[in-house]
Amino acid sequence: MPWGEFKDTAAERRLFQRRVVVMLMFVFLLMAGLVARMYQLQVVEHDIYTTLSDKNRVQVQSVPPPRGLVYDRNHELLAENRPVFSVTVVPERVGGMDATLEQLSGILDVSDEDLERFQRRLREPRRPFQEIPLRYDLTEDEIARLAVHRHELPGVEVEAELVRYYPHGELTAHALGFVGRINRKELQRIDPVNYAGTNYIGKSGVERFYEDVLHGKVGYQNVETNARGRTLRVLARENPVPGEDVQLHLDLRLQERAYKLLDGRRGAIVAIEPSTGGILALASVPGFDANKFVTGISVPDYRELSESKDKPLFNRALRGQYPPGSTLKPMLAIAALDSGAVTRDHSIWDPGYFELKTGGRPWRDWKRGGHGWVDLNLAMAQSCDVYFYKAAEEMGVDTIHSYLSRFGFGEDATLDVSGALSGLLPSPDWKRATRNKPWYPGDTINLGIGQGFMLSTPLQLATATALIANRGQWVEPRLLKDIEGDHPVEEFLPTETHEPLKLKDPSDWEFVAEAMEEVMQGARGTARAAGRGASYRMAGKSGTAQVFSLAEDEEYDADEVRERLRDHALFIGFAPVKNPQIAVAVIVENGGGGSSTAAPVARAMFDAWLLEFSETAEGALVSKTDSEKEVH
Incomplete structure (x- = not known):
């Protein structure tokens, strides 16, 4: 047998021992590294990893x-x-x-x-x-x-x-x-x-x-x-x-009454407390359920609201801009008296039309045969258009614009009513800038009865009415009454900017208020039916705004006009005449005559506030000393 085939046991043992030593050293080194790493993580970097762990565990x-x-x-x-x-x-x-x-x-x-x-x-x-x-x-x-x-x-x-x-x-x-x-x-x-x-x-x-x-x-x-x-x-x-928590001037009972009075008809009612400017009611009909918008309204529900021809999403009280019609006449009467264009006893002959020059275009009166001889009081009571045509001609557009702007037209005069529009108070500069045309005398005549280019919102009409009720003292309309905390209300309201409307003869306020009283409770007033039987004295003025124009010799026939082309019915008023507690503006779209449609709504609002809610509505109880005779 050859020598190479014999085992070298000693050599194999030495090789095995060397391998074991190397393996043990390798394992030792691994263990040492692991212990060192554990020491670093557990001791040296303890705070770091504790923080990282808390970030995963604590949020x-x-x-x-x-x-x-x-x-x-x-x-x-x-x-x-x-x-x-x-x-x-x-x-x-x-x-x-x-x-x-x-x-x-x-x-x-x-x-x-x-x-x-x-x-x-x-x-x-x-x-x-x-x-x-x-x-x-x-x-x-x-x-x-x-x-x-x-x-x-x-x-x-x-x-x-x-x-x-x-x-x-x-x-x-x-x-x-x-x-x-x-x-x-x-x-x-x-x-x-x-x-x-x-x-x-x-x-x-x-x-x-x-x-x-x-x-x-x-x-x-x-x-x-x-x-x-x-x-x-x-x-x-x-x-x-x-x-x-926020408290508003709004009275839920009066707000509900306003909705019921409109009875589903398209329109708006704004009621203001003249002494504070607090908005007692702000109703726009039809309305919508605000709860649907909170978490997100469904597409079918929104489509139904947005595509409705009655426009329930449109806030008519704040954003509805309408020709004010004859409801502008009390403000124009103040302007005419204070500017000297007319006097209280100034009388004119009304044949049923007005001409700027003989043989020229006739501007018709609503009463086709005319009113005969009328002074300012009778012109207000019977809403004589011809009288105000002539007054407008005497004043001129610049004077009219100046006075109407001081009544709050052409601007958002509110303090905290979000989204209110400013309407349109026309002037020669406005017409030149927007239509590239001059201002014609006929434009002034139309402005004299609240027609033509003039547009106002129900809130603006209520604001101007409250100014007459206050005899020229400005109190900007507001919704906020109180904040249930340590913050004063004034901290969250804009600074008032309107100066009182002072007249050369302050008694002109009383004269115009009494003329408005004749409208409601005088023997010849256009809205006397709405004011009949009241236990208090009220003042008001009805108005009718045309939705479409008539030909020169064409007569208006409500029965033959489609419902949505009929005139808008408007009314403004306040009550009682002395120490007023409420001022109201009403518009009923396509409602026809203001005296027959809108005036009864205003009367019902007066009754509700003064007679039904007066004992519990703060600030609405009529003073016994100042107005007991006026109320009873």
């Missing part, structure tokens, strides 16, 4: 503040908050969004509209780890079904939140406005810190104007979460500061 969450409540003048609740359960999704914690949404659709009744709204909000800029709502107002059965599958849906939660609710829905929608989800444009202008966690913001009306007051201050809480991001417990909490 800071914003706590939105409860929105302030809104009350009427008698502390009747107009806007409150109610808890609503919704299912929300945190995209950063969802593994597969499409699969999660598909699974949720199988558990809940998720409509295509809900999914479309969710996808739209998913694409919009938002704060990291902010929940995106998928479905609102879950039922108890839906919450239970979702709880069964909760472990399968990371990033999906059932959240309870306070959502705005309007107990009187349609009744207060145009006056209060409404809140809605914060959109992209609003997200760019709001304070991201104070609105962290807040999903709703005021969109219109009082809710928008007093957003800073109603919103409150955000709070925070530290919460412990598990690996799926679900909250286990609250470790610390800084409570949010609720928004301030």
Whole structure:
């Protein structure tokens, strides 16, 4: 046998021992490295990793503040908050969004509209780890079904939140406005810190104007979460500061009465307390249910509202711009007297028409045969157009424009009414700039009876009426009455800018007020039927605004004119004549005559405020010393 085939046992043993030593040294080095690393993690970098661990385990969450409540003048609740359960999704914690949404659709009744709204909000800029709502107002059965599958849906939660609710829905929608989800444009202008966690913001009306007051201050809480991001417990909490409660001048009873008086007819009623400027009622009919807009109105519901020919979303009281017609005559009478264009006993002959020059175009009076000899008092009582044609000619457009602007026409004279339009107070400069045409004498004649280019809103007419009731003392219309906190009301209202309208002869105010009283309760007043039998004295002026023009010799026949082409019926007034407690402006679209349609509505508003609600409505009780004789 050859020598190479014998084993060298000693050599193999030495080789094995060397290998074992190397392996032991390698294992030792690995163990030493592991111990060193453990020492570094557990001792040297302990604070660092403790902090990182807490960040995964403990999260800071914003706590939105409860929105302030809104009350009427008698502390009747107009806007409150109610808890609503919704299912929300945190995209950063969802593994597969499409699969999660598909699974949720199988558990809940998720409509295509809900999914479309969710996808739209998913694409919009938002704060990291902010929940995106998928479905609102879950039922108890839906919450239970979702709880069964909760472990399968990371990033999906059932959240309870306070959502705005309007107990009187349609009744207060145009006056209060409404809140809605914060959109992209609003997200760019709001304070991201104070609105962290807040999903709703005021969109219109009082809710928008007093957003800073109603919103409150955000709070925070530290919460412990598990690996799926679900909250286990609250470790610390800084409570949010609720928004301030707001009280309005609005009287819910009078607001409801205004809606009932319009009885579904298109129109608006504005009632103002002359002594304070407080808006007692602001009704626009038809209206809409503001609650539908809070969490997002459905496409069919919005289409129904927006495509309705009655325009329920249109706020006629603030944004409806109409020719004022003869309701402008009391203001024109003040202008004519103070400018010297006419005197109180100045009389003219009214043959039923007016001509700027003999044989020229005739401007007709509403009474085709004319009124005969009339002075200013009779011209007001019988609404003689010819008298005011001549007065307008004497004054000229510049004088008329100057006085009407001091009554608040052509501007938004309110303090806190969001969305009010300024109407149109025409002038030669305006016509030249907008129509590239000169101002003609005939334009002045039309302006003399509130027709032509002149446009005003019901709120402007009520404001001007309150100025007459106050005998020239300006009190800008406002909705805010009080804030239930330490903040003074004046802190949130713009500075008043209107000076009192002082006349050369202050008794002209009384003269015009008495002439307006003749309209309602005089033997020859155009609205005497509406004023008959009252236990108090009232003043007013009816008006009729043409919707379409007639030919020169054509007579108006309401029966032959389609309903939506009939004249608008208007009325302004205040009561009692001495120590006025309420000023009202009424418009009934396509209602026909102001005396027959709008005046009875105003009379009913007077009765409601002075006779029904006076014992409990603050500020509406007629003074025994100053006006007992006037009322009785």
